[in-house]
Amino acid sequence: MSDIVFIRGLRLETRIGIHPWEQRSTRPIILDLQLSADARRAAASDRIEDALDYEAVARRLRELVIQGRYALVETLAERCAQVLLDEFGVRWLRLELNKPGAVGEGTDVGVIIERGQRVD
Numbered sequence: 432m433s434d435i436v437f438i439r440g441l442r443l444e445t446r447i448g449i450h451p452w453e454q455r456s457t458r459p460i461i462l463d464l465q466l467s468a469d470a471r472r473a474a475a476s477d478r479i480e481d482a483l484d485y486e487a488v489a490r491r492l493r494e495l496v497i498q499g500r501y502a503l504v505e506t507l508a509e510r511c512a513q514v515l516l517d518e519f520g521v522r523w524l525r526l527e528l529n530k531p532g533a534v535g536e537g538t539d540v541g542v543i544i545e546r547g548q549r550v551d
């Protein structure tokens with residue numbers, strides 16, 4: 432199965448950073464996600480129950496991200512990945528977490544992780 436459901440540019444507020452001043456207020460992070468999913472099954476039935484619901488994914492990640500406090504982008508990326516694997520049954524994912532402006536205006540920094548087994 433090589434189908435992918437994607438979410439690009441998911442902007443979420445969180446407290447993140449290694450410096451005490453970064454923990455005093457929220458800031459935006461941006462998630463880009465690729466999630467393996469069986470699009471053929473969803474297309475055959477045309478039912479959301481047979482699809483990986485990107486709306487539900489976005490809602491769950493928003494809840495997770497806003498509630499937490501994190502030092503590292505790696506930690507937050509890993510938490511998000513675990514939720515997708517455990518709660519949504521995603522077998523493979525690629526997650527890019529961007530912390531825009533962290534090393535100067537207009538600069539994108541962050542982490543890209545892949546988890547699970549890609550079945551082709």
Ligand SMILES: Nc1nc2c(c(=O)[nH]1)N=C([C@H](O)[C@@H](O)CO)CN2
Nearest residue numbers: 447448449450453502503504505533
């Ligand atoms: N690999 C990482 N390096 C750095 C991180 C991080 O989360 N992962 N964070 C910081 C600071 O919080 C920075 O974003 C703001 O000064 C520095 N390096």
